[in-house]
Amino acid sequence: MPAIAGIMPVMILVTGGTGFVGRALLRQLAHTGQPVRTLIRPSSQTPALPRGVAVEVAISALNDERSLRAALQGVDTIYHLAGAEFEGIRGNILETDARGTATLVRAAKDARVQRFFYVSHLGADRSSYFPVLKVKGVAEEYIRKSGMDFTIFRSGLLYGPEDHFTTAFARLGSLYPALFLPGNGEVTFQPLWVEDLITCLLWSLDNADTSRQTFEVGGAEYFTIRQALMLIMAVIGRNPTLIPLGLPYLRAATVSAQTLIPNFPFSTYWVDYFGANRVCATDTISRIFGFIPARFTYRLEHLKAIDWEKEARANLFKRKT
Incomplete structure (x- = not known):
């Protein structure tokens, strides 16, 4: 069954499931009984998955298209959260956020994924002076041009337990x-509680008005x-x-x-x-999703x-x- 907005997905793939936002999303998806699989890159370290959450795991780097195709079997919805901005000098934002997203988009199209959610940042723009925001802007364009039913959230700075801020x-x-x-x-910035972003991500599954939209969301x-x-x-x-x-x-x-x-x-x-x-408008979440952050x-x-x-x-x- 295609994952059209408003229809229960067959299988959800979450990239970046070991990160701050990813762990919060996996917990909520598991709590609501959604079928979920998370993509974990090959590593000698034990993945930091949320405790007490039963989740299917697929091992693949974002730039390994062959392994991605295997990970995407049966998947019709993707939450793409993986990024290298918090890895600093040890990370490669061009490889992960730009090329990795391009590879994931190609594999997702071939796998006939119908719904693609992406968490970006306020200020994302391919012409930005700032490297992370430039790369996020490039990644957004790959997604918009994919032909898939996408929803992009340009988020304010996120906070909560185990955050980066x-x-x-x-x-x-x-x-x-x-x-x-x-x-x-x-x-000036606009901190957003991570659980409010998760609520927006989950509610978008059942809201056809979020289809092919880019939302700028921040706190109150x-x-x-x-x-x-x-x-x-x-x-x-x-x-x-x-x-x-x-x-x-x-x-x-x-x-x-x-x-x-x-x-x-x-x-x-x-x-x-x-x-x-x-910053962005303070009423986006209340206007689109019906709650106050x-x-x-x-x-x-x-x-x-x-x-x-x-x-x-x-x-x-x-x-x-």
């Missing part, structure tokens, strides 16, 4: 007396990075000095930190992200009751085997 700053803020601010710290509030960091530090009971630093210097410092600290929680993607305002101010419970200094020392300097 609030928990990362909590770790660094617990260890160091000062933190660098991108630029003057006044760039605008913040400067300075304001957001002050909120995070208040929750964890720390008060580090916030030092403005020009983006070229911050980029160099980030690359150096990634070289010296095995699990440094930030990549140069963050430098790009906070190089300009990243969570407020960042009141959704930081996941940072409480954790010894962040102990957690940081246990994880930041631990080398992967």
